[in-house]
Amino acid sequence: MSGRGQSQTGAELWFHAMPRLTKLYFSATMLTAFLIYLSQMVGISLWEWLSLDWGLVLGKLQTWRLSSNFLVLGSGLLSSCWHAGLLGCYLAQMQQDKRFRTERGSVEFLALLLVGAVLILATSFLLWPELRFGGPALLFWMLTIFSRMQPEARTYFLHPKLEYSLQWMPLVHVVALYLARGSWALASLGAGLAYAAMTLQIRTPLGAWLDKGLPESLYALGPRLRSPLPGMEGRGVRLGEAQPAPAQH
Secondary structure, eight states, X not given: OOHHHHHTTTHHHHHHTSOHHHHHHHHHHHHHHHHHHHHHHTXXXXXXXXXXXXXXXXXXXXXXXXXXXXXXXXXXHHHXXXXXXXXXXXXXXXXXXXXXXXXXXXHHHHHHHHHHHHHHHHHHHHTOTTOOXXXXXXXXXXXXXXXXXXXXXXXXXXXXXXXXXXGGHHHHHHHHHHHTTSSHHHHHHHHHHHHHHHHTTOBSTTHHHHTTOOOGGGGTTHHHHOOSSOOOOOOOOXXXXXXXXXXXX
């Protein structure tokens, strides 16, 4: 095997194995984190141009902030890398699950991200106007749903000996963020919204129309978002009722 082939057995192979949508979000968040870090070194506040500010969104129509704030995963480079690691690991597993790795499932995965973002923005507008970046909340919205989809799976924290049930994963990382003085409140917001959605038996995004069949035009993005792994024919998932599937590491 060539030297390049050997190098691909590590981080490069892990990155290229990600489903397309997860890879795109992971790359965007990591690039954003490093650009913010570099801009601070030269005295430019890029973070201020990306953060959510309802006064600027409504007053000066800076609508890009409604999406750019979700590219920020932490207040610093270390926090951003921590969250990006969770994103690259667990969201990749979630999109590779049989429920989401078909073309139609990939569209539902994207819709799940979008609905989480809308709920976070609505919560910020109504209850938490000081919220400046929603990346951690959106990440934990997805992680909580993923953990509930596989209640019998197991994972570990930092070391294989620290193994625990996957359904406790959001709580474990929220506590870790609290102890590290990280963005635990934002993580709690995303997890709380996901638990509320599952408690109320809210279906996956667009689920109200799934039984009737969505317009095929909405599934046109499927081939672009589809996981490279072969999948099974999927349907909409009712949150909190998915069957367990083994976790992968």
